[in-house]
Amino acid sequence: MARALSEAVLGEIARLRGLYPEPRSALLPALHAAQEEAGYLTEAAMEDVGRTLGVPLTEVVSVATFYEMFHLERPGRHHIRICTNLSCYLNGCDRVLEHLCGRLGVRPGETTPDGRVTVEAVQCLAACEEAPVLLIDAERHPRVSPAALDDLLARLA
Amino acid sequence: MPRPLLTRHLGRPGRERIDAYLETGGYQAASTALRDLTPEKIVEIVEASGLRGRGGAGFPAGRKWKLTPKREGEARYLVVNADESEPGTFKDRTLIEQDPHQLLEGMLIAAYANQVHQAFVYLRGEFFAGYDRLRGALADAYARGYFGRNILGTGFDLEVVIHRGAGAYICGEETALLESLEGKRGFPRLKPPYYPAVKGLYGQPTVLNNVETLAHIPHIIALGVDGYRAYGPPVLYSVSGHVLDPGVKELPIGTPLREIIFEHAGGLRPGRTLKALFPGGSSSAILTAEHLDTPADFEPLAKLGSMLGSSAIIVMDDTTCMPAVIRRTVEFYRDESCGKCTPCREGTIWLSQILDRILLGRGRMEDLDLLDGIARNMTGTCFCPLGESVPPSLRASLRHFHEEYEHHIKTGACDVRPVAAAGA
Ligand SMILES: Cc1cc2nc3c(=O)[nH]c(=O)nc-3n(C[C@H](O)[C@H](O)[C@H](O)COP(=O)(O)O)c2cc1C
Ligand code: SF4
Ligand code: FES
Numbered sequence: 001m002a003r004a005l006s007e008a009v010l011g012e013i014a015r016l017r018g019l020y021p022e023p024r025s026a027l028l029p030a031l032h033a034a035q036e037e038a039g040y041l042t043e044a045a046m047e048d049v050g051r052t053l054g055v056p057l058t059e060v061v062s063v064a065t066f067y068e069m070f071h072l073e074r075p076g077r078h079h080i081r082i083c084t085n086l087s088c089y090l091n092g093c094d095r096v097l098e099h100l101c102g103r104l105g106v107r108p109g110e111t112t113p114d115g116r117v118t119v120e121a122v123q124c125l126a127a128c129e130e131a132p133v134l135l136i137d138a139e140r141h142p143r144v145s146p147a148a149l150d151d152l153l154a155r156l157a
Numbered sequence: 158m159p160r161p162l163l164t165r166h167l168g169r170p171g172r173e174r175i176d177a178y179l180e181t182g183g184y185q186a187a188s189t190a191l192r193d194l195t196p197e198k199i200v201e202i203v204e205a206s207g208l209r210g211r212g213g214a215g216f217p218a219g220r221k222w223k224l225t226p227k228r229e230g231e232a233r234y235l236v237v238n239a240d241e242s243e244p245g246t247f248k249d250r251t252l253i254e255q256d257p258h259q260l261l262e263g264m265l266i267a268a269y270a271n272q273v274h275q276a277f278v279y280l281r282g283e284f285f286a287g288y289d290r291l292r293g294a295l296a297d298a299y300a301r302g303y304f305g306r307n308i309l310g311t312g313f314d315l316e317v318v319i320h321r322g323a324g325a326y327i328c329g330e331e332t333a334l335l336e337s338l339e340g341k342r343g344f345p346r347l348k349p350p351y352y353p354a355v356k357g358l359y360g361q362p363t364v365l366n367n368v369e370t371l372a373h374i375p376h377i378i379a380l381g382v383d384g385y386r387a388y389g390p391p392v393l394y395s396v397s398g399h400v401l402d403p404g405v406k407e408l409p410i411g412t413p414l415r416e417i418i419f420e421h422a423g424g425l426r427p428g429r430t431l432k433a434l435f436p437g438g439s440s441s442a443i444l445t446a447e448h449l450d451t452p453a454d455f456e457p458l459a460k461l462g463s464m465l466g467s468s469a470i471i472v473m474d475d476t477t478c479m480p481a482v483i484r485r486t487v488e489f490y491r492d493e494s495c496g497k498c499t500p501c502r503e504g505t506i507w508l509s510q511i512l513d514r515i516l517l518g519r520g521r522m523e524d525l526d527l528l529d530g531i532a533r534n535m536t537g538t539c540f541c542p543l544g545e546s547v548p549p550s551l552r553a554s555l556r557h558f559h560e561e562y563e564h565h566i567k568t569g570a571c572d573v574r575p576v577a578a579a580g581a
Contacts, residue, residue, distance in 0.1 A: 063340065085244045086435070127247055
């Protein structure tokens with residue numbers, strides 16, 4: 001049967017499975033690994049994950065859809081997560097979000113038509129001392145003003 | 158003021174490297190514990206220290222460890238709650254990023270005290286930097302013999318797995334966390350019987366502690382009960398919002414709110430006055446300026462109908478629109494509700510709809526009773542504490558800021574200078 005995931009990722013999932021007393025515990029880490037490869041989770045990829053861990057596809061899908069970080073559709077090449085919770089709100093995140101969406105021509109939750117950036121308004125990132133704060137992919141940026149945001153966007157490939 | 162204990166080396170470049178940690182006496186407490194102390198003795202010391210869980214519920218750590226059955230030949234687990242997502246709270250992330258070995262050392266001692274050989278760190282999925290730091294630190298600690306088999310030649314074994322979550326606030330709740338760690342959706346389990354200490358991961362006894370709780374442990378062992386308690390005992394307050402110097406403030410527990418905010422967090426912007434604050438994350442009932450002399454400790458805050466929780470102080474000055482703040486809070490719980498029970502799932506939707514209406518200038522006076530009524534009906538009827546977190550702040554805001562809600566309803570406008578303008 002055709003496999004969606006590369007040998008490398010399947011190997012990694014097998015390794016993850018071995019770390020836990022029960023294989024199913026490796027489901028979240030396995031989904032992270034699968035998602036890292038393609039950028040999102042296709043049904044075929046989730047089938048591979050399920051087969052490796054002995055979890056039925058319907059269960060894999062039900063778990064994947066419960067967690068916000070898993071994408072069942074292709075997101076942008078870059079992912080901007082901007083916190084809109086209390087401390088960031090008190091420090092002007094709405095202006096930053098508005099500016100961001102204006103610059104990219106998207107609404108929160110959307111991806112630019114060229115597939116470059118997905119913008120997501122997220123809950124408290126546990127970095128409230130840096131409010132307003134956002135993540136561009138894995139990197140956190142503190143005290144972001146609209147002007148600082150322009151610089152950050154200019155640096156995105 | 159005593160020197161900081163847990164945060165003494167925070168922010169020092171290279172602190173995540175094991176040599177930097179060892180240079181300041183790191184892993185000495187663990188080595189004393191494993192070589193010279195019995196597990197029972199450690200539990201006793203931790204109990205005597207008075208350390209209470211720092212994840213929010215404040216359960217005494219030593220008592221929790223005592224409650225964990227230690228039957229020969231039965232699997233037991235240690236699970237670290239590193240899912241920190243309570244709005245306003247950032248102390249755990251800071252500890253993980255800036256001094257990961259302190260947490261690892263606390264885990265090692267906790268595992269030994271509970272005779273656990275397998276530990277998991279349930280790390281919030283969005284902690285990308287923290288994951289790298291912790292993973293690197295753990296690999297170094299393994300390489301130096303602090304984890305793995307026959308640790309420090311004592312015959313004690315401990316394996317550690319760092320397990321990344323994937324974005325779900327409810328997974329910070331301990332039983333939902335365990336479901337998630339078992340590869341399921343994060344639905345809370347019924348307590349009783351599912352108290353993690355007795356029926357935790359895979360149904361086995363499980364010691365489940367917060368990051369900060371475990372970070373205290375090496376210091377308790379190193380200093381002894383009296384030496385440790387001389388520091389306050391210490392606690393990490395996360396202070397944010399409208400203060401000039403936000404950050405993690407390590408202070409003796411029970412430091413008055415006023416002192417924390419005005420002496421340690423830089424106070425407010427010039428010309429501003431304090432309007433309200435959350436003393437323990439967005440799940441704690443808001444307080445006002447009249448409560449500023451309250452000691453930030455479990456009992457005094459509980460007496461006010463609020464709580465210390467994760468000791469996250471969110472400060473709001475007079476430019477803040479309270480109905481807007483409460484709407485944001487309600488939206489958070491609405492979005493993060495796991496949907497398992499009706500009062501929480503539906504209640505949060507209704508509340509946010511009514512608050513929307515009021516803030517859009519289409520509210521009616523009856524809406525205020527409606528808000529209060531829904532909040533009252535949610536109280537005591539939700540399956541887990543997530544849903545129970547919504548009513549306290551909403552109801553406190555209706556009590557303290559009733560005129561502000563009324564003004565929105567009567568005039569359709571906000572009488573508070575908009576936050577955006579104030580910040581500009
Ligand atoms: C909705 C909800 C979210 C929670 N989130 C966290 C969290 O992010 N981190 C944490 O340590 N505890 C959290 N808790 C508390 C845990 O359930 C648990 O009490 C705690 O991790 C136990 O550790 P401790 O005794 O060391 O504090 C949460 C509780 C609830 C009800
Ligand atoms: S109170 Fe909310 S989060 Fe808790 S079980 Fe019910 S629906 Fe889920
Ligand atoms: S409120 Fe934005 S990081 Fe906490």
